[in-house]
Amino acid sequence: MKFTPIIDKLPSTVPFVGPEALERRSGAAIAARIGANESVFGPSPKAVAAMREAAAESWQYGDPENFALKDSLAKHLGVTPQQVVPGEGIDGLLGLVVRLFIDPGDVVATSFGAYPTFNFHVAAAGGRLVTTPYVNDHEDVDGLIALAKREGAKLLYFANPDNPMGTVWPAATVQRLIDSVPEQCLLLLDEAYVEFAPAGTAPAIDVGRRNVLRFRTFSKAHGMAGIRVGYAFGHEEVISAFDKIRNHFGISRVSQAAAIAALADMAWVEDVAAKVASARARIGAIAVANGLTPLPSATNFVTIDCGRDGAYARAIVDGLLGHGIFIRMPGVAPLNRCIRISCGRDADLALLSDALPQVLARLG
Amino acid sequence: MKFTPIIDKLPSTVPFVGPEALERRSGAAIAARIGANESVFGPSPKAVAAMREAAAESWQYGDPENFALKDSLAKHLGVTPQQVVPGEGIDGLLGLVVRLFIDPGDVVATSFGAYPTFNFHVAAAGGRLVTTPYVNDHEDVDGLIALAKREGAKLLYFANPDNPMGTVWPAATVQRLIDSVPEQCLLLLDEAYVEFAPAGTAPAIDVGRRNVLRFRTFSKAHGMAGIRVGYAFGHEEVISAFDKIRNHFGISRVSQAAAIAALADMAWVEDVAAKVASARARIGAIAVANGLTPLPSATNFVTIDCGRDGAYARAIVDGLLGHGIFIRMPGVAPLNRCIRISCGRDADLALLSDALPQVLARLG
Numbered sequence: 138m139k140f141t142p143i144i145d146k147l148p149s150t151v152p153f154v155g156p157e158a159l160e161r162r163s164g165a166a167i168a169a170r171i172g173a174n175e176s177v178f179g180p181s182p183k184a185v186a187a188m189r190e191a192a193a194e195s196w197q198y199g200d201p202e203n204f205a206l207k208d209s210l211a212k213h214l215g216v217t218p219q220q221v222v223p224g225e226g227i228d229g230l231l232g233l234v235v236r237l238f239i240d241p242g243d244v245v246a247t248s249f250g251a252y253p254t255f256n257f258h259v260a261a262a263g264g265r266l267v268t269t270p271y272v273n274d275h276e277d278v279d280g281l282i283a284l285a286k287r288e289g290a291k292l293l294y295f296a297n298p299d300n301p302m303g304t305v306w307p308a309a310t311v312q313r314l315i316d317s318v319p320e321q322c323l324l325l326l327d328e329a330y331v332e333f334a335p336a337g338t339a340p341a342i343d344v345g346r347r348n349v350l351r352f353r354t355f356s357k358a359h360g361m362a363g364i365r366v367g368y369a370f371g372h373e374e375v376i377s378a379f380d381k382i383r384n385h386f387g388i389s390r391v392s393q394a395a396a397i398a399a400l401a402d403m404a405w406v407e408d409v410a411a412k413v414a415s416a417r418a419r420i421g422a423i424a425v426a427n428g429l430t431p432l433p434s435a436t437n438f439v440t441i442d443c444g445r446d447g448a449y450a451r452a453i454v455d456g457l458l459g460h461g462i463f464i465r466m467p468g469v470a471p472l473n474r475c476i477r478i479s480c481g482r483d484a485d486l487a488l489l490s491d492a493l494p495q496v497l498a499r500l501g
Numbered sequence: 502m503k504f505t506p507i508i509d510k511l512p513s514t515v516p517f518v519g520p521e522a523l524e525r526r527s528g529a530a531i532a533a534r535i536g537a538n539e540s541v542f543g544p545s546p547k548a549v550a551a552m553r554e555a556a557a558e559s560w561q562y563g564d565p566e567n568f569a570l571k572d573s574l575a576k577h578l579g580v581t582p583q584q585v586v587p588g589e590g591i592d593g594l595l596g597l598v599v600r601l602f603i604d605p606g607d608v609v610a611t612s613f614g615a616y617p618t619f620n621f622h623v624a625a626a627g628g629r630l631v632t633t634p635y636v637n638d639h640e641d642v643d644g645l646i647a648l649a650k651r652e653g654a655k656l657l658y659f660a661n662p663d664n665p666m667g668t669v670w671p672a673a674t675v676q677r678l679i680d681s682v683p684e685q686c687l688l689l690l691d692e693a694y695v696e697f698a699p700a701g702t703a704p705a706i707d708v709g710r711r712n713v714l715r716f717r718t719f720s721k722a723h724g725m726a727g728i729r730v731g732y733a734f735g736h737e738e739v740i741s742a743f744d745k746i747r748n749h750f751g752i753s754r755v756s757q758a759a760a761i762a763a764l765a766d767m768a769w770v771e772d773v774a775a776k777v778a779s780a781r782a783r784i785g786a787i788a789v790a791n792g793l794t795p796l797p798s799a800t801n802f803v804t805i806d807c808g809r810d811g812a813y814a815r816a817i818v819d820g821l822l823g824h825g826i827f828i829r830m831p832g833v834a835p836l837n838r839c840i841r842i843s844c845g846r847d848a849d850l851a852l853l854s855d856a857l858p859q860v861l862a863r864l865g
Contacts, residue, residue: 138655138685138712140742141604149744157564170561179560188559188755192552195727195759196543197534198720200521225589229748236625240505254749261600261746291502321502348502356562363559363754378504380513382625384593385618390727391552391755395559 143241143263152253156463168461169485174300174330174438176360177482178412180395181405184361187398191391199393201385206393209400210368220344220370222379223396225387227329227352227367230379231294232258234350234369237378238291238323239264246290248276250301250469252327255294264292271472274432274440275304282317293318296327298334298435301467301477305435308340315340315349323375326351329367330436332358332406333413338435347372357437358406358413359399364392413437416480423490427497438479440467447473449500456496462488507605507627516617520827532825533849538664538694538802540724541846542776544759545769548725551762555755563757565749570757573764574732584708584734586743587760589751591693591716591731594743595658596622598714598733601742602655602687603628610654612640614665614833616691619658628656635836638796638804639668646681657682660691662698662799665831665841669799672704679704679713687739690715693731694800696722696770697777702799711736721801722770722777723763728756777801780844787854791861802843804831811837813864820860826852 139145156167171177179185200206207218214221224230231254239245241263247255249268259266267288269280276299285293295314298305311326318324328351331339343349350371356362366388369376399405420439421431430442443450450466453476457464462485466476478489503509520531535541543549564570571582578585588594595618603609605627611619613632623630631652633644640663649657659678662669675690682688692715695703707713714735720726730752733740763769784803785795794806807814814830817840821828826849830840842853 138602138687140601144601144742144745147745149741151565151744151749153565153749155562155565157568158566161568173562175562176560179557185556185559188556189553191727192549192556192755192759193543195549195552196540196724198519198537198539198726199729201515201517201519202522204521204525225748225751228750232746232748237504237508238502323502360560362562362750363555365563365750365753377513378508380515381508381511382596384589384596385515385517386592386726386729387589387751389729389753389756391556392753395556 147260152257159458159463163458165461167463169481169488170463171479171481171485171489172463172465173362174357174436174479175362176357176409176437177480177485178360178409180360181399181402183402184395184399187394188391191394195390197390198386199388199390203388203393206397209397213400214342214370216342216344216370219373220376221368222376223366223368223388224379224383226356226365227327227354228254229365229387230352230367230369231255231325233379233383234325235259235262235264235292236382244288244290245292245294246281246285246288247294248281250467250472251276251294252296252300253468271302274302274472275299275306278306278310278314282314285322286319290322292323292325294325294327296329297338298330300330300436301440302472303432303434303436303438303440305334305338308337312340315346318348320348322348324349328352329354329357333410333437334435342370344371347374350375355396355399358409360409361395361399364395366392366396413480416486419486420478420480423486423493427493432475438477440475440477442475445474450474450476452500453496456499457492460488460492460496462492511624516621523822523827527822529825531827533845533852534827535843535845535849535853536827536829537726538721538800538843539726540721540773540801541844541849542724542773544724545763545766547766548759548763551758552755555758559754561754562750563752563754567752567757570760573761577764578706578734580706580708580734583737584740585732586740587730587732587752588743588747590720590729591691591718592618593729593751594716594731594733595619595689597743597747598689599623599626599628599656600746608652608654609656609658610645610649610652611658612645614831614836615640615658616660616664617832635666638666638836639663639670642670642674642678646678649686650683654686656687656689658689658691660693661702662694664694664800665804666836667796667798667800667802667804669698669702672701676704679710682712684712686712688713692716693718693721697774697801698799706734708735711738714739719760719763722773724773725759725763728759730756730760777844780850783850784842784844787850787857791857796839802841804839804841806839809838814838814840816864817860820863821856824852824856824860826856
């Protein structure tokens with residue numbers, strides 16, 4: 138009994154250590170959960186009501202065609218239902234798209250230090266990951282284009298706004314990327330945080346283009362990371378291919394109901410975005426008051442340059458955890474000179490404001 | 502931009518047509534939803550309460566390690582948490598196990614006419630499916646052993662009780678299968694319906710054996726098809742490999758809470774099993790009253806031999822749909838001389854009892 142050769146070489150891993158695992162390790166409860174870019178402002182009350190109502194109907198499978206959800210998404214985006222596919226989070230959809238296109242040895246391009254879960258899926262398919270560094274804490278659009286061309290990449294992953302740095306390119310720059318991606322390469326444009334970005338961030342939706350697939354989610358601005366619903370939209374030919382391999386009943390009945398209700402309450406998203414903007418400013422002020430440098434953010438988190446190396450940033454992350462504050466940090470140099478703090482409620486940020494100077498003082 | 506050669510050849514398909522799709526096509530609501538082997542008796546009220554409570558917490562990701570759920574499952578099964586892995590339904594777990602073991606051309610053995618979603622996953626991996634027919638409407642244990650040996654199968658799928666036929670083998674027979682599976686072949690023992698089967702159906706749990714993986718679910722006896730949680734248990738070495746490729750946040754927060762609450766209310770499952778037994782008897786009586794032959798069932802459905810060919814059975818399925826009754830039928834001959842009716846409430850079965858003679862009379 139043997140695993141496939143590719144599987145055999147992979148590590149068994151959970152790409153992100155959840156706050157629950159940290160609580161189990163330390164034995165202490167987390168008081169401020171501001172590390173996973175969840176929305177502490179929660180889901181729309183209408184979505185919560187829809188979930189509660191759907192709970193008792195959970196004896197029924199959810200619709201495997203996600204008909205009503207696709208219909209809502211299509212109207213929301215101004216596309217047809219054939220041009221959008223929901224899935225178990227952007228994570229799940231990225232896993233599927235890698236399987237649609239990548240055979241062992243095929244090349245996949247991304248920025249060095251970008252989304253680890255995407256790289257995890259590429260490794261599982263035996264893809265060859267090639268990277269170009271961030272430049273000034275931004276993904277390097279021209280560098281990515283050159284990399285994809287030079288290496289003959291089949292997929293190019295690009296997030297705008299970016300995670301983990303929180304930086305953003307305007308629509309014109311993204312459009313230049315879209316226009317420059319080689320025909321044989323599919324651009325994966327991850328817009329998980331787009332609802333928090335300034336107007337003029339998202340390029341116009343053009344599902345006529347075969348080699349661009351865009352991803353959005355209910356995890357961030359809609360405040361429902363826990364329901365596991367993301368969606369991809371693009372050319373019908375690519376979208377329909379998901380039906381070749383997806384787990385058709387994969388989105389729970391409660392989650393489908395929640396997503397549909399959330400789309401009908403975009404006022405909630407606008408309200409959350411305003412609260413996020415205010416929390417971003419507060420986090421920035423706390424950083425500055427402590428001699429650290431917040432990067433400008435177009436997301437629901439603020440990445441803060443701590444001015445030294447990865448070990449120092451790690452010590453701050455660990456130090457804050459000792460105060461019951463869960464935050465995260467980028468994984469590789471030079472990004473890992475930073476810490477990443479998700480927008481919290483006033484109470485969360487008050488804890489941060491209180492603990493951060495103590496942690497820094499201890500570290501010296 | 503090219504799909505992988507394997508993907509390129511696959512059809513875009515949804516393996517099961519959901520009742521929602523049937524309603525959309527016909528424009529008429531389904532009055533009796535007794536086709537997908539869902540549990541009309543619903544989830545435990547404790548599970549519903551847990552879902553309602555978890556709804557508002559859905560701004561948080563679910564625990565990617567599923568720690569609490571694994572702990573509950575381990576206690577329930579008498580194994581360690583390292584010997585069990587929950588996933589997005591048995592469907593999702595079957596997809597993962599195929600990817601762990603099957604490279605293009607690798608052989609997978611199953612019964613001809615068994616679970617189509619498993620075959621769907623095998624096709625996506627480029628596996629070569631080999632089959633042996635049902636014998637007397639039972640999966641052919643000796644035939645499967647011989648097939649796996651002869652073809653050098655890497656995976657052998659076997660469901661007990663069986664779907665779509667509802668038949669069952671006693672533990673001793675299953676144990677013989679377990680003992681006879683070649684060392685280089687992993688037996689996938691699908692026990693989705695085991696809670697409905699007679700005592701003495703499930704062989705003793707032995708997670709010391711590397712080449713047996715067993716699957717159970719919250720979709721059937723627990724009455725929560727809509728939450729999408731199944732689980733696999735077996736040897737630690739195989740279980741830990743799921744972490745190499747699974748969608749770590751794939752099980753929603755609400756679903757994790759629901760599953761944990763359901764496991765704490767096994768009295769509900771016993772009560773449901775009793776109601777199912779009574780509904781089985783009623784369906785059998787309706788069949789007999791209409792000159793059809795119910796097969797003995799160890800599941801929450803009854804498969805009924807209609808005595809003619811697949812076209813006749815299809816006409817009955819379609820005819821009942823015209824009366825607002827959703828049922829299904831096996832996909833291939835000779836199994837498709839049958840229809841398959843899930844256990845319904847009294848009201849559902851009253852509709853069936855009323856409509857079936859009318860449909861048969863029309864067909865002549």
